[in-house]
Amino acid sequence: MREDLKNRLCEAVDQKFERQVAFLSELTSHPSTRGNEQSAQGFMADELATRRYEIDRWQIDIAEIQHLPGFSPVLGPYDDAVNVVGIHRSRTQRGRSLILNGHIDVVPAGPLDMWDNPPFEPQVADGWLYGRGGGDMKAGLASNLFALDALAACGLAPGGDVYFQSVVEEECTGNGALACLARGYTADAALIPEPFSEHLVTAQLGVIWFQVHLKGLPTHVAYARTGANAIEAAFPLIHALHEMEHRWNASEKRPAEYRHMDHALNLNIGKIVGGDWTSSVPAWCVFDVRMAIFPGQSIDAAKAEIEQVILDAARDNAFLRNSLPEIVYHGFHAEGYALSRDSSANAASAIAVLDKAHHSVSGVVLQREAITATTDARFFGLYADMPALVYGPRAEAIHGFNERVDLESMRRITKATALFIADWCNTEEV
């Protein structure tokens, strides 16, 4: 790519950066938690349509994806699970095609009194934008969109087809990205600006979600006996799960990408609900668990061991022995994925193009990182043979209070993305 084009693209990003921050702020103000993504998706579709992208907006149909590899079981209806894709079809087809992917769903804000400002009333201060989802990952959606805008501002369009995806369900199943695959969207590479500090993600973990349901015979507390309490019966099961977590993290179990991390696989008790009356011995308790697995680790084998651990612990418990826990899977059945294991020339080329773009913008070498979370990258990499580059801005407190994203970092990512597009797809005159 010519040096002057790089400069023009970067200048175009700078010129529109104030509008980009305003866009991010507006997008973050849509409280697009699971089941409430429609207003944010409407906003995205309008913004894409204004820019004359062809719009594909559809509701996920479980029947169309549930047989596919990578599908995760879900509880509840998908009435509000709507994906949006904006399509650029290249006139010249002189370059490679690209998927620019981001997720619109955000995790719950938690108790509002723990936020300094309301989570869905974004604030800009000291170079950060604060708000739930600002980092994870609406800044990435903004970066994808305004990188394309930078090309347009230079009178250019990508010289290959580009699919701008705004998907739901990343935070619980990935079924939004899977539905895009099922609808036929593939390309020569995918870029996902998840907030990992301007590093290239070379490996990500798999994730399994499960619920443990405990039931028993309740009674008036006046007649309570030790161990008859469904809430407290959960404690030894949780203890046994942590022992399993410890075993899975043992050094001999770690693949190369995670050799240096002594605790990459985190087991999280994310939710618990039990009982309904202070003076009744609780007859039921449900807790929700997230457990990570390494790339290459089998989901089925992991599930079998999880079930064994829970049932063994339950059989050791007087209360649970006669009323064994029920294990319900809903949410992530996500395999791990390692871009670093993709030995194709296409993957090497995509990484090389991103290396150059990153270095051009930031002046430093693109760092690699194996992350302890999952992303939608797995769908492209594992099930569609596409290199999936996860590369996005720096953010803090994602899934926490006062989540924030570094705006100068978003600016650099936007510039690097514009350069990546122009290089990977080549350009054509509008």
Place this chain on the structure above:
Amino acid sequence: MREDLKNRLCEAVDQKFERQVAFLSELTSHPSTRGNEQSAQGFMADELATRRYEIDRWQIDIAEIQHLPGFSPVLGPYDDAVNVVGIHRSRTQRGRSLILNGHIDVVPAGPLDMWDNPPFEPQVADGWLYGRGGGDMKAGLASNLFALDALAACGLAPGGDVYFQSVVEEECTGNGALACLARGYTADAALIPEPFSEHLVTAQLGVIWFQVHLKGLPTHVAYARTGANAIEAAFPLIHALHEMEHRWNASEKRPAEYRHMDHALNLNIGKIVGGDWTSSVPAWCVFDVRMAIFPGQSIDAAKAEIEQVILDAARDNAFLRNSLPEIVYHGFHAEGYALSRDSSANAASAIAVLDKAHHSVSGVVLQREAITATTDARFFGLYADMPALVYGPRAEAIHGFNERVDLESMRRITKATALFIADWCNTEEV
């Protein structure tokens, strides 16, 4: 009391017993959980009005009772907290006055799938009536009402004033009974047919309810570290509370009434709620605790020790040390009460009258029992110098699934209550 009057009263109970069971069934079909007592209270008021009792029906006003001994703190409004009293004023005043007390509120049913039949669609089978609240304590309300009906069927009325109380809030605060006291209702004795197997309750425990609120800084589970989880931070606190429970039950701490019980004081973790997303490390958790105290044990001292135990355990915990738990009191601040410690001639007389009535009906000696729960008896006994006789039918699985009450037991209690009224209050021609 003449033998023929006893027989006539018992026959009158028998004659109306089918109607009494139908009444109990209809009353049990009103799902009078806390905040939903109005329809059941409406039914009670109608039944009392039909019988020409003077009706007093009023909404509890916190301002009128919160300064009184025995008041328990409440969360939320009292818009639906309505008491009903039906009043009989004796023409002759030849006997003693009496309060017949029962509570209309029932505890939640819990998961419906654990009931053989819907909890608020009462069923009669094999001599039992099944349904939430049938035993605790709508059978007692039925017993009080139909005992008075038995007198009426014999052309008689009590020869002293009788106050038929249907109160709310017994299951969480006792503020319904307290509001009756505050409104001026006192008498020479009170009878409360709580379901304790036709025994006379000679002592009851006090009960304290409290909530423990835990908060911390959440994060994406990818960055979780041991101990940063608000749900799991609850476990050592609960453990410390059980150690306190163990100390409080030590033999040297037990008063005479509970000397023989090695675990009269039960600590119950009745509810827990924490977290809102499986892949977010939970930043908050709230659990609800019920702890019992002995008669004579100070509520203030008990609360001080509870707080000390929780805060000491929290200071031992890396996560909680910098964000100490908040302890919120809502619900029971109930002192223990022992009828057996009432040395008045009035109490001795009331017990003697009940002894006779019980023996006449059942042919066996009235057994005494120190119970491990609380009842509204404490208000009459501790704060109004009235002997409060807790004496009601046999029930099973109160606060549990498939709660049921023994109908023949209710029949005997109704007869004994009729005899007690006729003896204690004497009678007058209608």
